[in-house]
Amino acid sequence: MARWIKILEPLSILSLIGCGIWIFYGTPIESEMGFVQKIMYLHVPSVIVTYTAFFVVFAFSIAYLWKRDIMFDQVAKSSAEIGEVFCALVLITGAIWGKPTWGTYWVWDARLTTTLLLFLIFAGYFLLRSFTKERERAARLAAVLGIIGFLDIPIIHKSVEWWRTLHQPTTLFKVEATGEAKPAMPMELLLPLLVTMGAMLIFYFYLLLLRIQTEKQYHTLQELIANNEGG
Amino acid sequence: MKSTYKFLIGGIIILVVLVALSIQGLQEMTVFFHTPEEILQDTEAFERKTIRIGALVQSGSVDWDSKNLLLSFNITEDSKHFIPVVYEGVKPDMFREGQGVVVEGKMKGDTFYAHQLLVKHSEEYKLDPEAHKDKKDYYKTLDQS
Numbered sequence: 001m002a003r004w005i006k007i008l009e010p011l012s013i014l015s016l017i018g019c020g021i022w023i024f025y026g027t028p029i030e031s032e033m034g035f036v037q038k039i040m041y042l043h044v045p046s047v048i049v050t051y052t053a054f055f056v057v058f059a060f061s062i063a064y065l066w067k068r069d070i071m072f073d074q075v076a077k078s079s080a081e082i083g084e085v086f087c088a089l090v091l092i093t094g095a096i097w098g099k100p101t102w103g104t105y106w107v108w109d110a111r112l113t114t115t116l117l118l119f120l121i122f123a124g125y126f127l128l129r130s131f132t133k134e135r136e137r138a139a140r141l142a143a144v145l146g147i148i149g150f151l152d153i154p155i156i157h158k159s160v161e162w163w164r165t166l167h168q169p170t171t172l173f174k175v176e177a178t179g180e181a182k183p184a185m186p187m188e189l190l191l192p193l194l195v196t197m198g199a200m201l202i203f204y205f206y207l208l209l210l211r212i213q214t215e216k217q218y219h220t221l222q223e224l225i226a227n228n229e230g231g
Numbered sequence: 232m233k234s235t236y237k238f239l240i241g242g243i244i245i246l247v248v249l250v251a252l253s254i255q256g257l258q259e260m261t262v263f264f265h266t267p268e269e270i271l272q273d274t275e276a277f278e279r280k281t282i283r284i285g286a287l288v289q290s291g292s293v294d295w296d297s298k299n300l301l302l303s304f305n306i307t308e309d310s311k312h313f314i315p316v317v318y319e320g321v322k323p324d325m326f327r328e329g330q331g332v333v334v335e336g337k338m339k340g341d342t343f344y345a346h347q348l349l350v351k352h353s354e355e356y357k358l359d360p361e362a363h364k365d366k367k368d369y370y371k372t373l374d375q376s
Contacts, residue, residue: 031359033325033352065239102349103323109263144242151250164263164285166333168354185356 001209008206015199019192027192036100041193043093044172045200046086051153052204053083054118058150061143073139074219076146077129078211080122082204087119102166110159111167114152121149264333267312274338283335284343285351289313290328297322302348306332318345325350 023041030037056079064072094112095105106112125145132138160169174184183190264285270277286306292315293304302318316334326332331351336344 028358029362031357031362037356101325101352103325104347104349107263107349148246148249151246155254166263166349166351168352171354171356174354184354186358188358189356 001213005206005209005213008202008209012199012203012206015202019196019199022192023196028188030189033101036097039093039097041196043090043097044193045197046089046093048197049086049200049204050083050090050118051157052201053079053086053208054122054146054150054153056208057083057146061146064139064143065147068136070135070139070219073143074212074215075208076143078215079208080125080142080146081211082207084119084122084126086204087115087122091115091119107166109165109167110163111156111165114156114159118149118152118156121145121152125149266308267306267314268308270314270338270343271312277338279337281335281337283333284314284316285331285333286314288326288328288330288332293328295322302326304328306334306343314343315341316343316345318348320346320348323348323350325352 019041023038027038027041029035057076060072060076060079063069064076094115098107099105125142128145129138129142132141157170159165160167171185172183173181175181185193264283265277267284267286270282270284284306286308289305289307293302295302300320302320302322303316305313305315307313316336318334318336326348331353333349333351334343334345335347335349338344
């Protein structure tokens with residue numbers, strides 16, 4: 001794991017810097033929104049990282065409930081922390097983008113409300129963990145909440161189709177009248193977006209491994225202290 | 232082993248109920264806006280109430296009085312049902328004819344008096360081929376454009 005961290009660290013830093021330069025100096029200005037549209041390159045990849053991070057929470061929470069191996073809980077906890085940060089980033093960049101395009105920072109439409117709900121569920125996830133003293137019990141309860149919390153993501157994704165919202169429907173998975181799915185975005189904008197998503201995912205995996213490593217070290221330290229006190 | 236099963240079954244039941252309740256609750260809550268057709272079918276029900284209407288701005292109907300900050304236009308969803316809207320305030324930058332808007336306000340007679348005008352963004356991103364002849368145009372900032 002330490003080797004992977006060493007590889008991912010320079011890789012994520014360099015790719016994010018590269019994407020930043022590309023976004024501001026190498027991609028064309030969108031004709032409807034103008035310069036403001038650049039925030040898409042931070043907003044949408046943050047969404048992807050949030051979805052990925054909470055999916056990892058979901059998968060490892062199920063694995064924990066099934067196998068009761070504390071290692072799975074460490075991964076779920078680490079991923080949840082990163083997911084929460086990126087979820088906040090989604091809400092903040094969305095508000096900054098909303099003001100010049102919609103004319104408001106916030107509305108209580110289905111897309112925005114369900115996204116805030118996701119943030120609040122995982123805020124509850126950390127509260128639950130810190131209020132539960134016993135390690136096993138905290139892991140078990142958190143796993144259940146982590147699984148429930150993830151179920152909000154398909155609802156967020158479909159919210160723009162199911163309900164009337166101010167937020168526009170999906171661009172990347174747009175289905176044409178012919179039934180063919182095609183992103184409603186020219187290649188000059190789509191390619192840097194996809195590459196930035198990749199760079200942000202690399203950054204996510206770097207943060208995840210780093211966080212799991214510190215979590216494991218903390219766990220080992222706690223065990224040492226407990227053994228010392230016992231002996 | 233038995234208690235694990237109990238926990239699992241109980242958990243699944245709670246989960247299903249929670250999801251069902253939240254979806255139902257959301258469905259009732261999230262009529263974020265009405266359509267002009269719904270308003271015109273039952274005008275009395277919407278009279279004096281603060282409501283939101285979502286529709287497209289009818290092309291050629293926009294009248295912008297920049298001195299008195301008075302913006303008036305017609306909105307329609309199906310090109311059959313039209314509602315005239317009057318909005319007092321600054322015209323949003325993204326406001327265009329044919330654009331989707333959500334207006335919040337009250338019906339007075341046949342006219343909708345809006346106190347808030349939100350502009351919807353289309354899911355389609357576009358490029359103006361004329362605007363990027365020079366590579367330098369790529370990094371024009373807001374104040375230059």
